[in-house]
Amino acid sequence: MIASQIDAEFLRYLLAHDCQPGTRLPSLDEISAEVGISVGKLREQFEVARTLGLVEASPRKGIRCLAYDFLPAVRLSLMVALSLQRDAFRSFASLRIHLETAFWDEAVVLLLPDDIARLNELVARAQAKLTYDRIQIPYPEHRQFHLTIFNRLGNPFVLGLLEAYWDAYEAVELNTYADYAYLQEVWSYHERIVKALEAGDTATGKELLIQHMRLIDKMGVAHELPVPMSVKQTQGVEL
Amino acid sequence: MIASQIDAEFLRYLLAHDCQPGTRLPSLDEISAEVGISVGKLREQFEVARTLGLVEASPRKGIRCLAYDFLPAVRLSLMVALSLQRDAFRSFASLRIHLETAFWDEAVVLLLPDDIARLNELVARAQAKLTYDRIQIPYPEHRQFHLTIFNRLGNPFVLGLLEAYWDAYEAVELNTYADYAYLQEVWSYHERIVKALEAGDTATGKELLIQHMRLIDKMGVAHELPVPMSVKQTQGVEL
DNA sequence: TCAATCTGATTGATCCGATAAATCGGAATA
DNA sequence: TATTCCGATTTATCGGATCAATCAGATTGA
Structure with a gap:
């Protein structure tokens, strides 16, 4: 049928x-x-x-x-969009922000102690990377941090879309941007998010999630919040 | 690159x-x-x-x-999922509900007078269909009603996902379900939603959107709100 | 002179067979 | 018994033949 x-x-x-x-x-x-x-x-x-x-x-x-996976179809179409349309990343980033916010409450109540431990581990590794003499960008930790929070939803479509977001993030090379102060602040938020989750305070966690997406780096670019193109062009940042 | x-x-x-x-x-x-x-x-x-x-x-x-379109990739992957996984429709419906709710505020402020007129026209046509001696299911009107509200977002990914939802709705044949009382109530809500939009009351419109998704038909099935599988199995409805 | 019909060319759609490459399981050998 | 070899399997890629759909220009008839 x-x-x-x-x-x-x-x-x-x-x-x-x-x-x-x-x-x-x-x-x-x-x-x-x-x-x-x-x-x-x-x-x-x-x-x-x-x-x-x-x-x-x-x-x-x-x-x-293979096991069913929404990601390959989404990723390929999204890569094509990123090549053809200049504001495709901004549009997909908007979708991703709404998805994370919208599914927050459902997702965090499903988190297991192992997941919380995993999140704490990711924060620790990221902060270690930012402390070394030779700074490493904790991009894999960033990706895993967000995906771990939503993993227990068991919704292949939501997870596929969120994974595609990070593949696009890499494709536009946001993962290579090394603004130390920005990254420190991002991971400070991540740490507070996990503490809120440990305390069972999902509302504070959500508020911190939203706040941390509004962080901007020293070039004025919000890595996880799409600003209007006109602001971007004025600042000379290409995306 | x-x-x-x-x-x-x-x-x-x-x-x-x-x-x-x-x-x-x-x-x-x-x-x-x-x-x-x-x-x-x-x-x-x-x-x-x-x-x-x-x-x-x-x-x-x-x-x-052809012009870029997110829908073909999403639709094909979704059709495969619907064939392989028994709760795929429920998962995708959950995604759709969150998307509509999440993007509501951004979408309705962009609506033009033509859009409001279009929505009123759709409500009128649907109610006419439900009034004829031989009832016709106003499925095309239902689909267009929801898609029109979010069209002005200009976000190809959000629109593609919402369109895919309705293609899945047809694929699982929810569009052929003729529960007169349920449909009357759904379109009563739609009418009230448009009235709220005309009055500039986006919050009430959103609340009505959420409420109308909770409507259940006489078999106890929420057509636009995925209920847990255990409830469905008890009621003998196959999806 | 204009409308209708025809036809050759274009180009996608589908089929078929040949060859190369990757991999495996069983035979042969040490 | 362990290692090496090899034939078979099966995908990957190529090239060519034929069919089908469509179009633009030529031809024909009114």
Whole structure:
């Protein structure tokens, strides 16, 4: 029924054969014979499935199904948007801020003690990186910090979108921006957020989340809050 | 720079050649020669671009670029999820509710008099459909009502996700459910929402939006609010 | 002279077969 | 028994043939 919405024999085949993670599929020749299209046409549709992260393949090993993941489709479309539209990152960043704020209450009540411990560990590692003689940008910690908070939602669409945000963040090279004072302040907020979560104070945590997104670096750029393009152009920052 | 994130010669070609809507591309043979891969391999990547809604093609007319659209990628991935995971619709519905609520304030202040007129027209058409001797389900009006409110955001990602929600709504056939009393109540709320918008009362409009999503039909199903699976199973409703 | 029809060219769509590359499991060997 | 080799499997890529859709210009008839 839903498969009828999908105009590709191979994708319908995947759904009809209950494509569970790890399942090995027949060879391309066999699938071609079963669904009634040539191997060439099948490979075109196979490439779509692979690009969407539904399957993986290598010579001799064959084709295997992967676990469903919203991210590949979102990430590819978003990368295209970032190339074609100058304010695509700002738009997606706006979406991300609203998602984190909107799902905050649902997400933080699901956090386990392990998660809180993980968040504390990330804060410690980030602060250590900012204390070394040779400063390292705690970008992986930043990414993991935010994704860990929302992970327990178990909502593949929300998680996929948030992960795509960080991939875009890297693509526009915000992760390489080394403003020491800004980063110190960001991680000070992160530390306070975790303390609020430990105290069960989700409202304060949310308020700190919102405040910390408004932080600006010394160039006047809010890394996690999209400012209007006109402000950005005046300051000569390219995004 | 961003194109380097994209592992397909044809997609990189599209981005490098400033693929603006309406632009006609060279033939497959010519692109194949330019990017240095065979026509067969090019067609595989072309199928991905087509599936993402980046280009369209027909024999003799050639290949043309389309305007960027987040929807095709989201819709396809979502359709796959709906087939593979039983609570995918519920997860996506949760995302949609939060998006509408989160972006409400930004969206309604952008509405033009034409938009308010359009919303009134949609309410009138829906109520007419519910008044005929032979009731017609005002599904297209319902979809357009919600999409019109958020259209002026100009955020392609938010709009794409909201459109995908309605495509999923159709795919799970919620649009065919004809509970007269429920629909009457839904459209009563819609009418009140437009009246609140006309009065400039965005807070009341938002409250009505949230309330109307909690409406349940006579089977106990909230069409726009995902209830936990256990409640659904008890009531024998399949989704 | 203009409208209708036809046709060759263009170009995507689909198919088929050949070859290269990656990988694995079983046979052979030390 | 461990290591190496090799044939088989199967994906990856290429090139060519044919079909189908569409268009612009030529031809024909009124």
